[in-house]
Amino acid sequence: MKKAFLTLLVIACCASAFAQENKKKLSRLPEVDIQTLDGAVFNTKDIANDGKPVIVSLWATWCKPCIAELLAIADEYEDWVEETGVKLYAISIDDSKTSARVAPFVKGRGWEYTVLLDVNSDFKRAMNVNDVPYMCILNGEGEIVWQHTSYAPGAEEEVYEIIKSLSIK
């Protein structure tokens, strides 16, 4: 029992020690092989948008708030693209049970996002994501400037403000 607490404490202390290290450099996306809708291998280091902002969303066809979030953005997406040049990568964590239905699901809803498949949650793990929906925004240099988990209606406004400020810079 005591041993367990000690281990936990030691781990937490180590981690907090690292937290004291400098925070200047912003982090980038990890390099993980996932798939395109065609099943071709896609490395997440290739997530980019010619110096313009990128939104990365982790979602699943069985996750209701994820769909609500992507649906809310879909209504505005055309305007966002026109104004800021933003590109949204919707990375589905559906596994082999449901991944075949991702393409009909996305196209059936007329979403214009770039959709990728993370069928064994490798990218989700590398990003340390606990639960979906998860969203992050990359600036033109590919650095993560904002991240968020879960979705409340209206949260897309904050996303819009951030990508707008990024595209002005």
Place this chain on the structure above:
Amino acid sequence: MRKTYILTAVLLSLSLFSAVVLRAQHQIGNGRISGDFGFNGMYYIPDSTIGAEKVDSKVRANAFINILYSNGGFSAGARYEYYQFPLIDLEKTGYQGQGVKYFFADYKNSFIQVTAGNYYEQFGNGLTLRAYEDRQLGVDNSLLGARVKVTPYKGIYLKGVWGVERRNFDSYIGRRDFVRGADAEVSFGEIFPAMQEKGFLARIGGNFVSRYEKSEDDLIFSLYPNTDSTVSALIPANKFPSNVAAWAARMSFGYKDFRIDGEYARKINDPNISNNFIYKPGSALFLSATYAMKGFGVAASFIRADNMEFRSQRMEKSNSLLYVNCIPAINRQYSYQLIGKYSYASQPNSQIGVQLQVNYQIPKKSVLGGKYGTDLTFNYSRFHSIEKNPVAEAVANGTPIGTDGYTSPFFKFGPDLLYQDIGLEISHRFNNKNWKWILAYNYITYNLEILQGHEGMMRGHLVSSDLSYKITNKHALRLEAQHLYTKDDDGSSVYAMLEYSFSPNWFVSVGDEFNYGNPLKEHKTHYYNISCAYVWNTTRVALNFGKTKEGILCVGGVCRAVPASFGAGLSVTTSF
């Protein structure tokens, strides 16, 4: 007792500590440290009206922390888990203990990737090998060993794995079983870019997996078990195959918006506790066809699995442990409160079924579509057991044990209906786009006897409605209402939940489920819940208080029992 309070206090302060301190990015030279943390705690109150038993320690909690270091192509990580006094539903699955049961080091460049330690992996659709985790279910069957992935040429992918499968918090020391396998995939579209440009897709792949487990015990069993006879027989230890091989071949072809995928797998004789120790080989076939264009999508799938339960140890019978493969449950998965306990669980030893889903968007700016369009989703799925005709020897012996078991016509649906779902979902945004409404109807048939072990079938009509209203840019209300009408099992229920969110940080909800149709008067109970969550970037802290109905939690066709409970809970998750 005091111990558990101390434990909770420590875990709580740690969780807050990590939420506050371990934020931002942590750079050491060119390397980077990141991680995530999760804590789930609950204070249990006994409640005889819902069957919530008195638990031996009222305060329970489980927590984990993942630490990941990455530097260029190199990464290493470990997870510490504290599940010594876990929440009672995890305790029932045996997921109890503490320690570092997941750690790895990995190096990767454009040609090769080498992993040592624990890893998760999947070959094809997972019919022969799938090592994965699902924390909600308490499933973690990572392999401890080594893995190599090689890309000799763009479009050609090779993988090799060797490892011992994780079994909860048990020690790996002394384990005599292991899994090894190799997988190859060729993607013609990547080799010949001209093909891809014309819209053609062609991929083929195959794999071979072998499980090793030496048998040291003879199996003694009785013949004619249903009679007074006392004749017994035996399978000597050396007649159990130490090496059980499985292989699979798969392909995907597509042209523009049309695509078909297929995988066929076979497993050689593998007498084990789940298949009555028969020597019949197993097989599985998974086919899917999809067509998608803007505003319209259709996906049809077929699955057949026959004697395909494949585990690291032939005597393992727990619901979630030591699976080498994963036969997918391909039905549509719902998150409706009232039918959670009627989710289909995949039957790797005997299932044949189809699934069809159609998505259609009534165009924007049309009469029915409104300004923003209306999305329709139709779903149909039906699963049966396969037909089994006992072989002569099994009939003569009065037991299938030790024989070839049965024969089964390949494409014939067996006599037992396991699950059926017919559903339609309408998702509409009103012209005043602050209002959104999702309305759905499902007719569900669920075989209680085979899927849950108690008699009968559940046939139920479910109507559910999810209405959300954005009051201002940041404030929103959401009302969820459901009605399950059924004469079977626990009878009809209603459910309503109101959620208020203040974007992006606060969520508050109150909900109640009332099992008004329960045949037993004393079980016509209310299951209320109050919850409040605060979200700050990647940190989520949630408090809840209320009652949980005894039921089944299923994630992707894998299910576990959820005991009835009453109490207050706290959960914290964060990543840093």
